[in-house]
Amino acid sequence: MATLAGASLARAASEEDAPEMKVNAATAAEIAKLPRVKQTLVEPPFMPEHEQAASGGPRIIEVTLPIIEKKMQIDDEGTEIWALTFGGSVPGPMIVAHEGDYVEVTLQNLATNMMEHNIDFHSATGALGGGAITKVLPGEQVVMRWKATKPGVFVYHCAPGDVMIPYHVLHGMSGAVMVLPRDGLKDAQGKPFKYDRAYFIGEQDYYIPRDETGAYKKYEVAGEDMADSLDVMRTLTPTHEVFNGKVGALTGEGAMKAKVGETVLFVHAQATRDTRPHLIGGHGDLVWEAGSFNDKPDTNLETWLIRGGSAGAMTYTFQQPGVYAYVNHNLIEAVLLGATAHVVVEGDWNDDLMVQVQKPGPIQTT
Structure with missing residues (x-):
């Protein structure tokens, strides 16, 4: 009886599963019919060409992402x-997708x-963000597809497992995805x-080991620094905090x-540490601090x-020309560790917004 009951349950489960399998097959067929677009990736701070509001229906966006291990200089001192x-x-x-x-x-x-x-795509839906199905050894490639279900900006990063997760991320392996609403962004009043x-x-953030003299160490091959770097990482104190790879x-x-x-839209991502972006002389006109474009922006x-482990977005309409400093407003990290960028703005000066009323001179007493 137990065997018959088990067989009946198995048949019932199979019958219940059948409609779902048909749905999956139909979905796969529908996906196969979608138009395909190859997205040409560009080096940050730039973004690939994209529409702000989608002009058509869903697409399959094809992206090729090579992994490159290479020696980089991260400051002017030769580190x-x-x-x-x-x-x-x-x-x-x-x-960028919609x-x-x-x-x-x-x-x-x-x-x-x-x-x-x-x-691991924070923008993807599924355990480990695709990390379990994308492991590749040198000389291999893998193809993964995920659906953009959440509008916003998101981190992606390498996550091989155990100590290799922080080791890989803190050696540069992170980036970001922007998923725009199909009809584009909305301001705080819900207007396009x-x-x-x-x-x-x-x-x-980098954690560069030092030798017995205090000088930053150099290594001949990738991975040679692992034990030394893990020791520095455990201090939770970065030696460098930089934008886009180097001071x-x-x-x-x-x-x-x-x-x-x-x-200008600024997307800011940090895979491991909290950070506090600030545009000196400007403001966050619209700020999606937690990265979700479904949410009303702060103003x-x-x-x-x-x-840490997320991306956010901010827009600002520049009112004055000049060189603006864009910084992590932990000013120790901005000034001493390297987290400073510049925005060079061209245009005409407006005295109504700011003017030097009196030039520097001796203090006057009355």
Whole structure:
């Protein structure tokens, strides 16, 4: 009797599963009919070309993301790290989609690399964000597809397991995804909103070991620093806190550009530590601090919080020309550790907004 009961239950389960299997098969067939678009990724702070409001229905966005292990200099003093990168940059490139799109990622672990890698998309739905199904050894590639169900900005990062998770992330393996609502962004009143330029700032904390003299150590191959680096990481005290891979990456020739009257979208991501972006001389006109575009943005913020392991977005319409400093307003990290960027803004000065009433001179007494 028990055997018959078991068989009946098995048949019932099979019959119950059948409709779901048909639904899945139909869904797969529908996905196969969607138009495919290859997205050309670019090095941050720039973003790939994209529509702000989708002009058509859902698409499959094809992305190729090579993993490159390479030696990088992270300051002007010659400090080096064997960076583990998505696409060869720190942070990895921004991926842009619209809600309802599918993102199909070809993850390539180059044969010249030393380590196993994978990718965890905070924007994806499913255990480990795809980390379990994207593990690749050197010389291998894997293809993963995920559906963009949540509008907002999200971190992605490498997560091979155990101590290799912080080791890989803190050697540069993180980036971000922006999922726009199909009809574009909305302001605080729910009205359609557009930006003129967009920049991606990836904040990275490094933990570089020192030798017995206090000098930063250098290593011949990727992974050679693992034991030393883990010891420094356990202090929770970074030696460098930088934007886009190195001290000064977004200053001088690398500074972001804008013009008076332009509205600029800034996406800021930090995979491990809380950070407090601040635009000196400007404001967060609209701020999606936690990254969700489904939520009403905050307005007119002076400083905003990006939680470790997340991304946030801010827009500002520049009113005055000049060189604006965009900083982590933990000023120790901004000034001493490197978390400073510049935005060079062109245009005409408005004395009504700011003017020097009196030039510096001797203190006058009455």
